[in-house]
Amino acid sequence: MKVLVTGAAGFLGSHLAERLLNEGCQVVGVDNLYTGTRENISSFASNPNFKFLEADVCDLKADDFDKVEEVYNLACPASPVHYQARPHFTTMTGIKGVMLCLEIAKRDNAKMLHASTSEIYGDPLVHPQKESYWGNVNTIGIRSCYDEGKRIGETLIADYIREFDVDARMTRIFNTYGTRMHPQDGRVVSNFIMQALNDQDITIYGDGSQTRSFQYYSDLIEAFVRFMRLPKEKVRAFFGLPDRPPVPVLNTGNPGEYTIKELAEKTLEKLPNSTSKIVYRPLPGDDPKKRKPDIELAKKLLNWEPTVSLDEGLSKTIEYFKSI
Amino acid sequence: MKVLVTGAAGFLGSHLAERLLNEGCQVVGVDNLYTGTRENISSFASNPNFKFLEADVCDLKADDFDKVEEVYNLACPASPVHYQARPHFTTMTGIKGVMLCLEIAKRDNAKMLHASTSEIYGDPLVHPQKESYWGNVNTIGIRSCYDEGKRIGETLIADYIREFDVDARMTRIFNTYGTRMHPQDGRVVSNFIMQALNDQDITIYGDGSQTRSFQYYSDLIEAFVRFMRLPKEKVRAFFGLPDRPPVPVLNTGNPGEYTIKELAEKTLEKLPNSTSKIVYRPLPGDDPKKRKPDIELAKKLLNWEPTVSLDEGLSKTIEYFKSI
Numbered sequence: 001m002k003v004l005v006t007g008a009a010g011f012l013g014s015h016l017a018e019r020l021l022n023e024g025c026q027v028v029g030v031d032n033l034y035t036g037t038r039e040n041i042s043s044f045a046s047n048p049n050f051k052f053l054e055a056d057v058c059d060l061k062a063d064d065f066d067k068v069e070e071v072y073n074l075a076c077p078a079s080p081v082h083y084q085a086r087p088h089f090t091t092m093t094g095i096k097g098v099m100l101c102l103e104i105a106k107r108d109n110a111k112m113l114h115a116s117t118s119e120i121y122g123d124p125l126v127h128p129q130k131e132s133y134w135g136n137v138n139t140i141g142i143r144s145c146y147d148e149g150k151r152i153g154e155t156l157i158a159d160y161i162r163e164f165d166v167d168a169r170m171t172r173i174f175n176t177y178g179t180r181m182h183p184q185d186g187r188v189v190s191n192f193i194m195q196a197l198n199d200q201d202i203t204i205y206g207d208g209s210q211t212r213s214f215q216y217y218s219d220l221i222e223a224f225v226r227f228m229r230l231p232k233e234k235v236r237a238f239f240g241l242p243d244r245p246p247v248p249v250l251n252t253g254n255p256g257e258y259t260i261k262e263l264a265e266k267t268l269e270k271l272p273n274s275t276s277k278i279v280y281r282p283l284p285g286d287d288p289k290k291r292k293p294d295i296e297l298a299k300k301l302l303n304w305e306p307t308v309s310l311d312e313g314l315s316k317t318i319e320y321f322k323s324i
Numbered sequence: 325m326k327v328l329v330t331g332a333a334g335f336l337g338s339h340l341a342e343r344l345l346n347e348g349c350q351v352v353g354v355d356n357l358y359t360g361t362r363e364n365i366s367s368f369a370s371n372p373n374f375k376f377l378e379a380d381v382c383d384l385k386a387d388d389f390d391k392v393e394e395v396y397n398l399a400c401p402a403s404p405v406h407y408q409a410r411p412h413f414t415t416m417t418g419i420k421g422v423m424l425c426l427e428i429a430k431r432d433n434a435k436m437l438h439a440s441t442s443e444i445y446g447d448p449l450v451h452p453q454k455e456s457y458w459g460n461v462n463t464i465g466i467r468s469c470y471d472e473g474k475r476i477g478e479t480l481i482a483d484y485i486r487e488f489d490v491d492a493r494m495t496r497i498f499n500t501y502g503t504r505m506h507p508q509d510g511r512v513v514s515n516f517i518m519q520a521l522n523d524q525d526i527t528i529y530g531d532g533s534q535t536r537s538f539q540y541y542s543d544l545i546e547a548f549v550r551f552m553r554l555p556k557e558k559v560r561a562f563f564g565l566p567d568r569p570p571v572p573v574l575n576t577g578n579p580g581e582y583t584i585k586e587l588a589e590k591t592l593e594k595l596p597n598s599t600s601k602i603v604y605r606p607l608p609g610d611d612p613k614k615r616k617p618d619i620e621l622a623k624k625l626l627n628w629e630p631t632v633s634l635d636e637g638l639s640k641t642i643e644y645f646k647s648i
Binding site for chain 2: 086087088091095120122125134135136137138139140141142144145148149151152154155156157158159160162163164245246247249
């Protein structure tokens with residue numbers, strides 16, 4: 001099985017590529033190394049079934065690739081620190097990464113799985129979020145390059161499903177953490193661990209009462225692969241019913257809900273030698289107050305749910321950050 | 325003054341181009357004639373200050389154009405009948421039209437005015453809609469190619485303002501009607517007039533209680549020109565305050581609110597010889613139930629408000645449809 005993975009040197013892309021290689025797939029990985037790293041792929045870079053292309057999805061065309069059977073689109077900076085540094089680049093990565101993969105999937109009659117995001121729900125007005133929720137996103141705010149870039153990605157995919165019958169599936173990924181996260185990722189799990197390890201203040205933006213759900217990466221990768229492997233007919237028959245999305249899209253996240261303050265305290269508990277103290281800073285613009293996935297559809301279609309607890313995942317992630 | 329107008333053979337683009345030519349501007353008009361027509365530009369096609377380029381904005385680059393001082397981006401099919409026939413083309417027109425104009429505006433240090441839309445509010449949960457409202461749009465529904473194409477257009481413009489200091493402004497246009505509308509436009513004003521003129525049933529989708537506001541085109545063109553002519557400094561100083569959008573965007577519409585049933589009845593009143601009767605059909609997917617602009621910001625910044633009543637505008641539009 002030949003598989004293309006964009007964003008293959010990133011946090012999630014590298015875990016996915018490794019999983020696919022372990023299953024005997026031939027994997028072509030693309031990454032511009034903007035947030036991905038060679039360290040992330042070092043454990044499998046010499047695998048003869050792996051081919052790495054250091055390139056930007058914005059500069060590539062379908063013709064640059066041989067025929068594949070599966071396309072996973074994971075290319076995009078995902079942390080506000082990284083994506084807000086280059087808003088136009090982020091928006092275009094959202095657009096062009098999807099278009100590249102759609103063109104390849106259309107040409108090769110391949111399956112495509114796109115990494116969309118819970119950010120398309122923005123600051124949600126319903127809780128938890130089902131796939132049928134339309135979201136609450138500012139088109140012109142400082143987060144819009146990422147959020148709207150991901151929203152238009154879903155639209156482009158829905159267009160291609162309707163017009164060209166492309167076999168594409170999307171997952172809306174909720175906060176995910178784990179080994180190979182960028183230490184300067186800037187998101188809350190890596191921030192707290194790095195601060196605690198370095199005996200720096202643990203910074204909570206706002207009063208810490210905002211909630212998030214935290215999914216360990218291995219649960220997500222399992223959902224990716226299960227969703228991709230389902231036959232087109234089964235996927236198509238599942239969607240388009242009343243109260244289900246018209247095209248294949250599934251929330252993938254851990255529905256366990258924690259306040260940011262709880263996460264900070266849990267991190268400090270696991271690092272009892274840290275001298276860090278919790279401090280509070282003003283909340284940045286358009287920060288969502290609550291986010292929690294409704295994963296009933298994924299449970300039903302994929303027979304899947306997260307199995308790694310926050311305690312277990314946090315311990316593993318702390319060990320990883322200690323090691324690098 | 326050299327001005328580029330995309331969508332120049334369309335309903336609004338042709339009126340804008342004519343207005344600019346009447347003021348002595350040199351106008352380059354671009355249109356792929358997908359919904360625009362040569363008839364729309366026939367009254368000024370031979371004006372030596374007008375240059376028409378029959379081309380698709382998706383195929384053009386900034387290099388295809390000489391230096392201009394103002395860029396108006398009006399290219400995009402805007403009626404559901406037209407845009408849903410070619411969803412991917414519609415989404416890409418939204419993206420590529422904006423990118424073309426942004427690149428020209430950046431290169432020439434030109435002003436840009438982009439025709440965004442009230443559709444970015446989707447099926448709004450607040451009423452009337454202020455510019456600070458984020459909208460309620462389905463990313464993967466049958467309207468998303470237009471709605472999300474316009475949303476990402478706003479995002480791309482906000483990116484270019486933040487990163488490259490491009491002098492761009494946006495108007496969110498609410499329902500607009502008038503002469504040069506496409507007779508098969510498929511939207512409610514032209515539908516009702518054409519049906520009444522042809523003694524066909526007047527079709528109301530849903531129960532007719534959904535409301536819309538109707539702006540006569542000349543009011544909108546006036547807002548376009550006033551907004552474009554303001555100096556950059558004045559525009560920038562006006563936005564970014566609390567409760568105002570962070571970048572220049574104004575609602576432009578007529579706040580008068582009518583139910584669809586009232587519009588049908590008004591149309592029949594003006595055509596007393598018509599034998600048409602009102603019939604009701606099921607509402608299509610994702611149709612907004614209410615839409616009404618809050619135009620306080622445009623009033624304040626442009627010293628503008630609509631002056632043409634629905635009665636007056638409807639009469640003029642009926643005369644136009646009779647004439648063609």
